[in-house]
Amino acid sequence: MIEALQFEFIRNALAAGLLASVICGIIGTLVVVNRIVFLSGGIAHAAYGGIGLASFFKWPYLPSTIGFSLFAAMLMASVSYKMKHRADTVIGVIWALGMAFGIILVDLTPGYNVDLMSYLFGSILAVPRSDLFFMAFIGIAMILLVTYYYQDLLAMSYDEEFAKIRGVPVKKLYFVLIGMLAVTVVLVIQVVGLILVIALLTIPPFMVEKYAKSLFQMMVASSLLGAAFTVTGLWLSYQYNLTSGASIILVAGVVFLFSLIVDKIRFACHRT
Amino acid sequence: MSMIEINNLDFTYNREAILKDVNLAIPEKDFVAIIGPNGGGKTTLLKLILGLLTPDKGTILIDGKPPQEASSCIGYVPQDIHLNQSFPITAIDVVLMGKLDPKQRLSRRSATNRRDALAALERMDMTAYADKKIGTLSGGQRQRVFIARALATKPKLLLLDEPTSSIDTKGQADFYQLLREFNQDITILVISHDLLVISRYVKSVACVNKKLHYHDQAEITGDMLKTMYPSTDEEVCPVELVAHGLPHRVLSEHENQSP
Numbered sequence: 396m397i398e399a400l401q402f403e404f405i406r407n408a409l410a411a412g413l414l415a416s417v418i419c420g421i422i423g424t425l426v427v428v429n430r431i432v433f434l435s436g437g438i439a440h441a442a443y444g445g446i447g448l449a450s451f452f453k454w455p456y457l458p459s460t461i462g463f464s465l466f467a468a469m470l471m472a473s474v475s476y477k478m479k480h481r482a483d484t485v486i487g488v489i490w491a492l493g494m495a496f497g498i499i500l501v502d503l504t505p506g507y508n509v510d511l512m513s514y515l516f517g518s519i520l521a522v523p524r525s526d527l528f529f530m531a532f533i534g535i536a537m538i539l540l541v542t543y544y545y546q547d548l549l550a551m552s553y554d555e556e557f558a559k560i561r562g563v564p565v566k567k568l569y570f571v572l573i574g575m576l577a578v579t580v581v582l583v584i585q586v587v588g589l590i591l592v593i594a595l596l597t598i599p600p601f602m603v604e605k606y607a608k609s610l611f612q613m614m615v616a617s618s619l620l621g622a623a624f625t626v627t628g629l630w631l632s633y634q635y636n637l638t639s640g641a642s643i644i645l646v647a648g649v650v651f652l653f654s655l656i657v658d659k660i661r662f663a664c665h666r667t
Numbered sequence: 668m669s670m671i672e673i674n675n676l677d678f679t680y681n682r683e684a685i686l687k688d689v690n691l692a693i694p695e696k697d698f699v700a701i702i703g704p705n706g707g708g709k710t711t712l713l714k715l716i717l718g719l720l721t722p723d724k725g726t727i728l729i730d731g732k733p734p735q736e737a738s739s740c741i742g743y744v745p746q747d748i749h750l751n752q753s754f755p756i757t758a759i760d761v762v763l764m765g766k767l768d769p770k771q772r773l774s775r776r777s778a779t780n781r782r783d784a785l786a787a788l789e790r791m792d793m794t795a796y797a798d799k800k801i802g803t804l805s806g807g808q809r810q811r812v813f814i815a816r817a818l819a820t821k822p823k824l825l826l827l828d829e830p831t832s833s834i835d836t837k838g839q840a841d842f843y844q845l846l847r848e849f850n851q852d853i854t855i856l857v858i859s860h861d862l863l864v865i866s867r868y869v870k871s872v873a874c875v876n877k878k879l880h881y882h883d884q885a886e887i888t889g890d891m892l893k894t895m896y897p898s899t900d901e902e903v904c905p906v907e908l909v910a911h912g913l914p915h916r917v918l919s920e921h922e923n924q925s926p
Contacts, residue, residue, distance in 0.1 A: 549760070553751055557743065560743055561764070562739055608798070609755055609757065
């Protein structure tokens with residue numbers, strides 16, 4: 396691994412992976428405790444509609460993708476805020492529609508087209524330096540926002556009714572959270588791909604939730620765990636010449652299954 | 668001035684009237700039991716008082732102010748305390764939620780808040796569990812944490828929604844004894860099904876079944892039960908009269924026998 400670090404693209408891949416781990420650790424914690432994993436998947440997939448728009452109308456890539464996914468995210472947020480128990484169906488519809496819309500638009504665009512695979516798995520080995528600064532900026536902005544609203548987010552996530560009684564602007568905050576989720580998901584997808592974002596968003600926070608005593612602990616531990624997965628996955632992919640995104644996810648998945656088995660055994664021991 | 672004043676209140680949900688023509692004036696330092704059948708609108712009434720729901724018609728004033736403005740001086744203990752068991756939060760952090768004030772986001776007095784929260788836990792005899800994760804506590808312990816959270820808000824009015832559902836009989840008596848102590852300076856409204864336990868501790872009774880009847884005495888008569896529960900008394904409760912004093916055993920009347 397050490398000799399691998401002499402290549403700039405490896406250093407950039409490592410930095411991108413670590414930044415994605417931190418961003419996904421913080422946002423993923425909020426996603427898991429608010430049970431909006433499905434909604435995050437919906438946003439991430441519907442974002443492809445924005446890519447379609449950008450290529451068909453020759454609009455700038457980033458603004459149109461962010462704009463489109465914010466639109467889709469706000470739609471999902473308003474449905475899920477009003478009727479919590481039926482929201483999954485509507486989210487599923489927007490999820491599928493956004494993706495199909497994007498693919499059709501890309502089909503209709505003449506000439507060379509965006510590759511669907513690079514959207515799904517990203518190209519962590521080809522991250523330019525400018526994207527790294529961009530991700531660092533997003534990460535810092537998110538940390539500031541979450542720190543400022545920490546107590547409110549905690550109250551809203553744990554007991555929405557009580558938060559309302561204490562005067563927390565729950566509705567506004569929920570839309571802010573979903574908006575923040577949409578923006579970060581789109582930006583991080585661009586770098587590491589949709590599949591890796593979903594994995595980093597859910598696997599570390601879920602594993603950590605049982606042991607953490609506060610949201611803050613959960614965010615820190617998820618980020619560290621995500622970073623460990625990223626480094627191990629990248630090393631494996633370098634050593635054995637495997638696809639990097641998929642290697643990272645496989646490492647996370649194996650550790651996740653292992654932790655489930657350990658939990659089962661511990662639970663069984665507790666009972667006897 | 669009344670602590671709670673409700674005038675001509677109507678509330679409908681999905682075009683079905685849940686509460687109709689409700690009038691209520693509860694004086695300060697009252698201790699009210701809210702009884703009534705399931706689906707009769709008890710919890711809805713609490714949520715209207717808390718400002719979580721808005722009435723279709725009529726007005727609510729809490730301590731002279733509309734609910735949204737007054738809600739910060741109301742302590743609330745919800746019915747469902749089993750939500751989010753795996754959530755990463757300790758008992759003390761749940762109680763600290765009661766000190767939350769979004770208007771002072773930048774100038775939080777965290778040391779004072781922590782002291783207040785610990786004092787509230789101490790009052791509920793839960794100091795030893797302050798740093799335990801909420802999901803590892805038993806139902807009764809979690810109940811105490813939620814009451815501590817309500818106390819931490821320094822409430823003028825305390826609302827409890829079926830607070831004794833996860834406490835055993837001995838615990839229930841202790842619990843109502845404790846509420847009676849709080850009642851020395853806090854107005855209390857408690858939803859409960861335990862008619863017998865309640866009549867020994869409360870000062871007044873409100874029966875809610877779409878309509879509301881308020882009785883400024885802690886007596887539950889057969890007539891009240893009949894109007895509130897739409898079935899015969901024997902089906903609902905074989906007891907005809909709930910009285911103060913030592914526990915009595917009251918048998919239902921024999922059929923076809925005039926006294």
